[in-house]
Amino acid sequence: MTTVRQPPDPESDPRVKAVFDDIRATRRTDFVNNLWRTLAFDPPLLESTWSEVKALMATPTQLDPLVKEMLYVAVSIANGCGYCVHSHTAAAKAKGMTDAQHAELLAIVSLAGRTNHLATGLQVPLDPAFDAGAR
Amino acid sequence: MTTVRQPPDPESDPRVKAVFDDIRATRRTDFVNNLWRTLAFDPPLLESTWSEVKALMATPTQLDPLVKEMLYVAVSIANGCGYCVHSHTAAAKAKGMTDAQHAELLAIVSLAGRTNHLATGLQVPLDPAFDAGAR
Amino acid sequence: MTTVRQPPDPESDPRVKAVFDDIRATRRTDFVNNLWRTLAFDPPLLESTWSEVKALMATPTQLDPLVKEMLYVAVSIANGCGYCVHSHTAAAKAKGMTDAQHAELLAIVSLAGRTNHLATGLQVPLDPAFDAGAR
Amino acid sequence: MTTVRQPPDPESDPRVKAVFDDIRATRRTDFVNNLWRTLAFDPPLLESTWSEVKALMATPTQLDPLVKEMLYVAVSIANGCGYCVHSHTAAAKAKGMTDAQHAELLAIVSLAGRTNHLATGLQVPLDPAFDAGAR
Amino acid sequence: MTTVRQPPDPESDPRVKAVFDDIRATRRTDFVNNLWRTLAFDPPLLESTWSEVKALMATPTQLDPLVKEMLYVAVSIANGCGYCVHSHTAAAKAKGMTDAQHAELLAIVSLAGRTNHLATGLQVPLDPAFDAGAR
Amino acid sequence: MTTVRQPPDPESDPRVKAVFDDIRATRRTDFVNNLWRTLAFDPPLLESTWSEVKALMATPTQLDPLVKEMLYVAVSIANGCGYCVHSHTAAAKAKGMTDAQHAELLAIVSLAGRTNHLATGLQVPLDPAFDAGAR
Numbered sequence: 001m002t003t004v005r006q007p008p009d010p011e012s013d014p015r016v017k018a019v020f021d022d023i024r025a026t027r028r029t030d031f032v033n034n035l036w037r038t039l040a041f042d043p044p045l046l047e048s049t050w051s052e053v054k055a056l057m058a059t060p061t062q063l064d065p066l067v068k069e070m071l072y073v074a075v076s077i078a079n080g081c082g083y084c085v086h087s088h089t090a091a092a093k094a095k096g097m098t099d100a101q102h103a104e105l106l107a108i109v110s111l112a113g114r115t116n117h118l119a120t121g122l123q124v125p126l127d128p129a130f131d132a133g134a135r
Numbered sequence: 136m137t138t139v140r141q142p143p144d145p146e147s148d149p150r151v152k153a154v155f156d157d158i159r160a161t162r163r164t165d166f167v168n169n170l171w172r173t174l175a176f177d178p179p180l181l182e183s184t185w186s187e188v189k190a191l192m193a194t195p196t197q198l199d200p201l202v203k204e205m206l207y208v209a210v211s212i213a214n215g216c217g218y219c220v221h222s223h224t225a226a227a228k229a230k231g232m233t234d235a236q237h238a239e240l241l242a243i244v245s246l247a248g249r250t251n252h253l254a255t256g257l258q259v260p261l262d263p264a265f266d267a268g269a270r
Numbered sequence: 271m272t273t274v275r276q277p278p279d280p281e282s283d284p285r286v287k288a289v290f291d292d293i294r295a296t297r298r299t300d301f302v303n304n305l306w307r308t309l310a311f312d313p314p315l316l317e318s319t320w321s322e323v324k325a326l327m328a329t330p331t332q333l334d335p336l337v338k339e340m341l342y343v344a345v346s347i348a349n350g351c352g353y354c355v356h357s358h359t360a361a362a363k364a365k366g367m368t369d370a371q372h373a374e375l376l377a378i379v380s381l382a383g384r385t386n387h388l389a390t391g392l393q394v395p396l397d398p399a400f401d402a403g404a405r
Numbered sequence: 406m407t408t409v410r411q412p413p414d415p416e417s418d419p420r421v422k423a424v425f426d427d428i429r430a431t432r433r434t435d436f437v438n439n440l441w442r443t444l445a446f447d448p449p450l451l452e453s454t455w456s457e458v459k460a461l462m463a464t465p466t467q468l469d470p471l472v473k474e475m476l477y478v479a480v481s482i483a484n485g486c487g488y489c490v491h492s493h494t495a496a497a498k499a500k501g502m503t504d505a506q507h508a509e510l511l512a513i514v515s516l517a518g519r520t521n522h523l524a525t526g527l528q529v530p531l532d533p534a535f536d537a538g539a540r
Numbered sequence: 541m542t543t544v545r546q547p548p549d550p551e552s553d554p555r556v557k558a559v560f561d562d563i564r565a566t567r568r569t570d571f572v573n574n575l576w577r578t579l580a581f582d583p584p585l586l587e588s589t590w591s592e593v594k595a596l597m598a599t600p601t602q603l604d605p606l607v608k609e610m611l612y613v614a615v616s617i618a619n620g621c622g623y624c625v626h627s628h629t630a631a632a633k634a635k636g637m638t639d640a641q642h643a644e645l646l647a648i649v650s651l652a653g654r655t656n657h658l659a660t661g662l663q664v665p666l667d668p669a670f671d672a673g674a675r
Numbered sequence: 676m677t678t679v680r681q682p683p684d685p686e687s688d689p690r691v692k693a694v695f696d697d698i699r700a701t702r703r704t705d706f707v708n709n710l711w712r713t714l715a716f717d718p719p720l721l722e723s724t725w726s727e728v729k730a731l732m733a734t735p736t737q738l739d740p741l742v743k744e745m746l747y748v749a750v751s752i753a754n755g756c757g758y759c760v761h762s763h764t765a766a767a768k769a770k771g772m773t774d775a776q777h778a779e780l781l782a783i784v785s786l787a788g789r790t791n792h793l794a795t796g797l798q799v800p801l802d803p804a805f806d807a808g809a810r
Contacts, residue, residue, distance in 0.1 A: 042373035075247035078213030080350040080620040103582035112210035117518035130221040177508035215485040215755040238717035248387035252380040312643035345787035348753030350620040382750035400761040447778035480652035483618030485755040517615035653792035
């Protein structure tokens with residue numbers, strides 16, 4: 001149950017078709033997941049979202065592709081976005097994340113959840129040594 | 136301004152001194168940051184928190200130490216914990232994170248913030264292909 | 271699956287019936303959505319919640335009714351409350367929100383998610399020009 | 406630095422004076438903290454906020470006053486509201502929270518932060534046994 | 541639909557069996573809920589999570605067992621973790637939480653959600669009186 | 676205290692200068708706030724962030740400019756980003772937001788914070804009537 005009507009035949013709109021074709025070509029799969037199928041209700045929003053995701057996540061950059069997906073999973077967990085946790089975990093597994101690496105990712109994210117709550121509960125003051133300007 | 140009184144001479148308590156000594160030995164520095172100095176108000180909480188952080192973050196595991204710190208930064212940003220963002224960014228830099236890697240980390244975290252809000256706003260239904268049980 | 275038992279015949283309690291009648295009269299519909307049906311487990315909590323929602327959302331105030339619903343949707347997305355995203359999006363559509371306005375609302379909310387994460391990741395210091403006391 | 410101008414002489418407005426007098430009488434102190442001094446910029450918002458806080462937090466109810474303050478601290482930590490963490494921790498201490506109870510509160514909140522992130526990261530399905538309707 | 545494969549016969553692993561046996565003995569029930577069944581995919585993560593939960597939640601400490609569960613529910617609501625809200629609400633009810641206490645818990649958590657947003661929206665400055673170091 | 680070193684003379688980099696010039700021209704002011712001065716540490720991140728903010732917030736679109744700023748403030752409050760709350764509140768005031776409108780914005784955001792926590796605490800099931808596909 002989405003908050004917008006998913007267009008029944010999204011690729012009848014040439015702008016949507018162009019994005020879906022690019023998703024399939026970039027990811028080398030016929031599968032276009034529901035986020036994109038739902039965003040198809042507004043072609044400009046679909047285009048701008050995909051172009052940004054493609055530039056950062058599907059293009060070689062400084063960071064390793066698997067590291068990038070793991071960072072995405074970490075943020076999605078902390079933001080409580082179930083769909084995003086599922087889709088980026090699947091992407092990380094497709095890029096080679098093992099069960100042991102997944103377990104360690106979850107262990108770090110949950111440890112950070114713990115110490116984040118501790119630091120906020122204590123209202124710890126910043127150490128001057130953390131000043132980037134002083135490094 | 137913390138929510139607990141930082142003990143003025145924390146290392147007069149032998150349990151606190153033992154943890155601080157271990158922090159200094161593990162990290163090879165004399166610097167003990169304010170989170171630990173504040174947690175010193177309750178030695179058992181200090182001990183359990185440090186032992187968990189040490190086991191995961193200061194011990195060789197599957198994931199690269201720098202990757203682990205970047206995951207920690209990512210979660211801390213999404214949780215809005217300023218102290219944690221500062222302390223783990225400093226730790227990541229100490230482990231070799233370049234300015235370009237830092238910029239890319241921020242770009243991914245902020246892109247995830249964007250698509251997390253989109254997926255939540257659309258209430259996108261899960262694709263059956265994301266079912267881990269079916270893989 | 272709720273965390274409280276929804277009363278099977280909520281309107282047998284006169285306090286619940288009075289609130290439900292007021293909801294129907296205020297909104298000019300027979301439909302009473304599940305939030306209220308669930309809150310019926312505790313009539314005082316039901317009454318205080320409805321009276322506050324009615325005063326702010328179903329009464330003419332300074333802001334346009336559609337703007338108020340869009341603000342409600344925005345907060346609900348950022349708080350990750352799926353039920354609230356659905357119910358207030360439906361309310362906004364009932365008050366005339368077009369698909370294009372909905373798309374723009376989502377674009378702004380997701381852009382804010384992005385720059386919020388950037389500002390938090392950078393720990394940007396406040397500009398003195400933002401001081402309301404100085405204006 | 407607030408986002409609204411704190412009125413320089415808030416009690417010259419009789420509606421503000423009435424609320425401040427009630428805060429002082431209810432809490433038996435001359436101290437009116439900054440949340441109320443800032444809300445004084447809009448007397449109706451000040452009145453409605455105080456009347457709700459008074460009814461729940463400064464009036465005998467089912468739950469013990471100290472338990473209520475500790476719940477308030479817990480939510481404020483999870484929501485990342487620094488001002489609220491400070492003000493409700495101070496209130497809990499004024500109501501008798503010991504350092505050991507405070508440490509335990511922080512331990513529980515941070516453990517919950519940890520397992521919340523784990524459950525979200527795993528996307529654990531609900532057990533039918535948790536259905537309140539079936540109890 | 542979880543993000544990891546739940547082992548079909550988790551107790552064939554002796555480390556998992558030991559934890560499940562301890563959960564059953566500690567809680568005096570045959571029921572092992574899905575969080576633990578899912579964590580069984582990684583025995584070390586299962587062990588460390590259970591040992592921490594047991595030490596704090598299933599062992600007599602300073603705070604009353606029901607108060608501890610209510611604090612856990614409060615944090616889980618603020619963090620938006622649906623599974624955790626359900627499981628800890630069920631645990632609180634098993635420990636004797638009445639419907640009226642549950643209603644009051646929800647009233648406090650939602651009032652805190654309200655004033656947390658107000659304080660953040662106003663960016664209220666800290667009162668020096670809240671300085672724990674000065675008490 | 677930022678997590679990156681703010682370049683001391685950012686406009687010596689022509690890419691940064693071009694963005695700053697565009698910010699000044701678009702907003703018709705000499706003031707370039709700290710978010711942009713900090714992002715100057717990485718010109719590509721600065722460019723992509725500004726181009727997106729400009730396209731949505733500084734260009735005529737369907738929604739009224741003041742409404743867009745108020746939505747931005749609402750999301751920033753819910754995400755707990757203090758810098759963003761300040762900067763977008765200042766922007767909304769510059770676009771004509773009155774004190775009464777500001778008070779009403781805060782009232783709605785805080786009411787949403789309240790009912791979001793209620794709906795999450797109750798785990799209210801979705802009403803079929805909210806299904807956008809059925810409308």
